[in-house]
Structure formats: C-alpha cells, structure tokens
Amino acid sequence: MVNRVMETNKFKIQAKDIHAYYGTHHVIKGIDMDIKPNSVTAFIGPSGCGKSTFLRLINRMNDYIEGFTKTGDILLDDKNIYASNVQVEQLRKEVGMVFQKPNPFPKSIFENVTYGLKIQGITNKSDLEETAERSLRQAALWEEVKDDLKKSALALSGGQQQRLCIARTLAVEPSVILMDEPASALDPISTAKIEELIFELKEKYTIIIVTHNMQQASRVSDRTAFFYMGELIEYGKTKQIFLNPKKEKTENYISGRFG
Amino acid sequence: MNPIEVEIEKINDAVLEMIELVKAQLSRSRDSFMNSDEELAHQIIHTETRVNSLELTIDKYCENTIARFSPVATDLRFVVSMLKINSDLERIGDYAESIADYVLNINHKLEKTLMDNVRTDEMFNLAIEMLELIADAYATDNSKKMKKLFAKDKVLNQINKEKSQVIAEYVLANPSTIHDCLYLHSTIKKLERVGDHAKNIAENYIFYSDAKVLKHKK
Ligand SMILES: Nc1ncnc2c1ncn2[C@@H]1O[C@H](COP(=O)(O)OP(=O)(O)OP(=O)(O)O)[C@@H](O)[C@H]1O
Ligand SMILES: [Mg+2]
Numbered sequence: 001m002v003n004r005v006m007e008t009n010k011f012k013i014q015a016k017d018i019h020a021y022y023g024t025h026h027v028i029k030g031i032d033m034d035i036k037p038n039s040v041t042a043f044i045g046p047s048g049c050g051k052s053t054f055l056r057l058i059n060r061m062n063d064y065i066e067g068f069t070k071t072g073d074i075l076l077d078d079k080n081i082y083a084s085n086v087q088v089e090q091l092r093k094e095v096g097m098v099f100q101k102p103n104p105f106p107k108s109i110f111e112n113v114t115y116g117l118k119i120q121g122i123t124n125k126s127d128l129e130e131t132a133e134r135s136l137r138q139a140a141l142w143e144e145v146k147d148d149l150k151k152s153a154l155a156l157s158g159g160q161q162q163r164l165c166i167a168r169t170l171a172v173e174p175s176v177i178l179m180d181e182p183a184s185a186l187d188p189i190s191t192a193k194i195e196e197l198i199f200e201l202k203e204k205y206t207i208i209i210v211t212h213n214m215q216q217a218s219r220v221s222d223r224t225a226f227f228y229m230g231e232l233i234e235y236g237k238t239k240q241i242f243l244n245p246k247k248e249k250t251e252n253y254i255s256g257r258f259g
Numbered sequence: 260m261n262p263i264e265v266e267i268e269k270i271n272d273a274v275l276e277m278i279e280l281v282k283a284q285l286s287r288s289r290d291s292f293m294n295s296d297e298e299l300a301h302q303i304i305h306t307e308t309r310v311n312s313l314e315l316t317i318d319k320y321c322e323n324t325i326a327r328f329s330p331v332a333t334d335l336r337f338v339v340s341m342l343k344i345n346s347d348l349e350r351i352g353d354y355a356e357s358i359a360d361y362v363l364n365i366n367h368k369l370e371k372t373l374m375d376n377v378r379t380d381e382m383f384n385l386a387i388e389m390l391e392l393i394a395d396a397y398a399t400d401n402s403k404k405m406k407k408l409f410a411k412d413k414v415l416n417q418i419n420k421e422k423s424q425v426i427a428e429y430v431l432a433n434p435s436t437i438h439d440c441l442y443l444h445s446t447i448k449k450l451e452r453v454g455d456h457a458k459n460i461a462e463n464y465i466f467y468s469d470a471k472v473l474k475h476k477k
Contacts, residue, residue: 214329214331215329218331242331242332242335243331243332243335243336244332244336245332250332251332251333254331254332255263255330255331255332255333255334256261256263257261
C-alpha cells in the first residue's frame, strides 16, 4: 500500500493584487499577501490606512457596504472566496470575526455561545451543551461562568464579554479568526487574557489581528504587516519589523515618529 | 524633540564620556607601567570609581528608556548595544586599574630588553589605538572606522601568544625576577582581554549602526 502523506497547504490565505474602493475612493491599492496556517499576523498602521477594510475582505463583510467594489482575488486554502459558487454563510463559518467592541446578544451566555449552531439547525441539547463547554473553555471563560450559563451576557464585564464573543466565534469551528482591535476597550488584565488566548488558539487556527498597540502586535504576532494609505509598506517576521525594519516609514511609525 | 530622543541623547553623551574616560585610563596605565610611575598608578586607581559610577549611570539611563519608552527599531538596537558596550567599557577600565595595581606591586623596574622582546609598548599602543578608533568612529557615527579595529585585535592575540615563551626564557636565566615577571605576564594578558572587549564593542556598534546606514542609503 502506498503511504500517502497529507499535502499541507503552504498558505492558508493569499491575497492577490487587491484594490478596493468605497465609491470612487480608492482605499486598498494593490496588496499582495500570503499568510501561513496556524500563525498570528498583526495588521498595523495609522487610522484610515485600510486595515479594517482589508480584514473584512477576507470574510466578505464589505459585501454589505453600498458602493464598495474590489478587484483582485483572495484565496482561502487555494480557493477563491469571491468565486460565484461560494456560499457567503459557509465562508463566514470558516472565517470568524471578533470586533473591537464586544457585541454579545442580549441573551443568556449559553444562547450566545450556541447561537451559530442553532442557526445551522442543531438543536440536540447535549450537542449544544458540549459545544458551549468546549468553546467557553477554549476562550478561557468556562471557569468564570460555568455555574451561571443562564445569566445574561450583558451582565458580564467587558473583558468577559469579549471572550464570550470569541467563544461564540469558536463554536462554529472556523479555521480562520479575524480580530479587529479585540482588546482596545479592555483593561490590561483582560488584554493579557485575550493575548494569552490568541497564543493558544494559533495551534488550531489562523489568526489575523488589527491593533493600534505596537507592543501588543509585537507580543502576539508571528508576522506583522504595516499598512499606509492603502498600501502594504512592509510585511515580515515580527521580530524583524520591530528590531530592524527595512523601510523608513515603518521605522517612523512603530517608533512613534510619524509626520 | 521626541521624549525618547532626549533619553537616547543622554545615553549617547554618557557613553561618549565613558569611552573618553576609559581611553584615558588605559593610556595612563601605559605611561604608568612603562615608566614605573607609582604616582600615576594611584591616580588611575582613584579614577576607577568614576568609571564605575558612570557605568551605573548609563545602565540606569538604558533601563529607564526601556521601561518608559519600550524602544523599537533603531532605538531598540541602540539601547541594547549601548548596554553591552557599557559593560565592555567598564571591563576595560578594570584592566587599566589592574595594570596600575601591578605597577605598585612590582619591586624592580623591568629590564628594557625584556619589555622590548615581549613587545610590551607595542601591545599597549595597539590597545589604545583600538580605543581611539572606537572614540572616533562613535563620535562621527562611522561604523567603517570600527571595522579597522579587527586587524589590531589579531596582532594583540599574536603578541599574547608569544609572551609566555619569551618571559619563561628570561626567568630561567634570571630566576630572581620571577615575581616581577609574573606581573608583566599578567599585564600582557590583560591587554589581550582589552582587545577582546574592544572587538565586542565594535561588533555591537555595527549591529546598531549598519542596518540604519543601509536603510538610509536607499
Ligand atoms: N463604510 C465606508 N464607507 C466609505 N468609506 C469608508 C467606509 N469604511 C471605511 N472607509 C474609508 O476607507 C479608508 C480605510 O478605512 P478603514 O476603516 O479600513 O481604516 P483602518 O485602517 O481600519 O482605520 P482605523 O485604524 O481608524 O480603524 C478610510 O479613508 C475610511 O474613511
Ligand atoms: Mg479599523
């Protein structure tokens, strides 16, 4: 018998010459980027440079925005996510997203975590319970809420709410998690928890995090991408970017000497 | 000026002062050793406390910059390399003091032919030239000059390697000088170590400086 070795994808995500526009406003100007699986990539750059727009291209969240257009392709596991046969709901399951402000539904903790599953039509109580526990454990929230899953999610602290939103994302078993400034509204302890979590999650997931906190980018990511006015100025190993950036713009930005 | 630039400037000035101070100590240790000048030896030992306190000051400035400004990129490379350069300079200062101490312990002036055969003066001069190169390269922010120092270190190593044979032969012929000859032996050894530290300084400076130079060429 032939011993088959599983072919592992070299890249989880590939962006190919992406341009994006809000109406006539050209906001992403020809970006190419390859992202390896099981890695953490940080997107940094000044406000308005296009980080969120680029991030949202990866799970087609911009599709909703009126006037938004793009050219170029994004491949997920070598498949074009903008191909006509792609089901956007399926894509969003595969590519989860966590936002800047925790946005739990005004429902119980349990209902929040299992929301995605219910939408998929899963109603079996023990399946739901199992997933809830697994996801809450992965999001490092289980110990804090396990005795009170019926409690309203809104009664949790901001940091707990953010971990709940991460658990909700994990529950549908994505392979990619996009995080847009997930810790910007949190205190240092909650931030540390989220960062620890990101570190643990990368074993199973590919993570992209947008952050304005340079130390956070350098702590959590393997690679860092510096955006400026819609262009990808520099993209490389995080250590290289923070110790020895190749471009003067990157150096000026990360060392706070911009403008 | 950006607040971190104020801190970087403070470190820069203090390291410059440290280089000059250590260079002066080493040069005085040569004069003291070659001329058996005990008065000068005492001055060197006295000045060593200034070297130590300046080392602490530079450490403090670097720690402060790291703690308060989380330096990155050129700033980070600068602070990291200055911390290392600082400790190398302090060690060179130590060696100058040790040599001064030997001067006070030597009983009889060492014979000139022995000193010449061991290439003592040449050894001192090379070590001092290395520090002069460091001072010049540092003050003018020119890492090319730093690179000249590596060839000098090779000569120091060579002289150091040959010293034992020369001194041993001399001691066999003049057994009563053994006490003083051991100090000469140790002095050459210390100067060889000065070369090693000077080489570290050059390497660390290049680590800080070269990436910057390359980048600014673009
Ligand atoms: N919904 C929208 N409609 C029109 N223009 C938009 C929209 N969203 C963003 N833009 C514009 O696109 C550009 C990129 O915005 P984007 O939100 O991607 O930047 P960002 O890097 O995420 O900034 P920040 O760090 O402030 O979040 C900006 O000029 C912004 O004004
Ligand atoms: Mg944004």
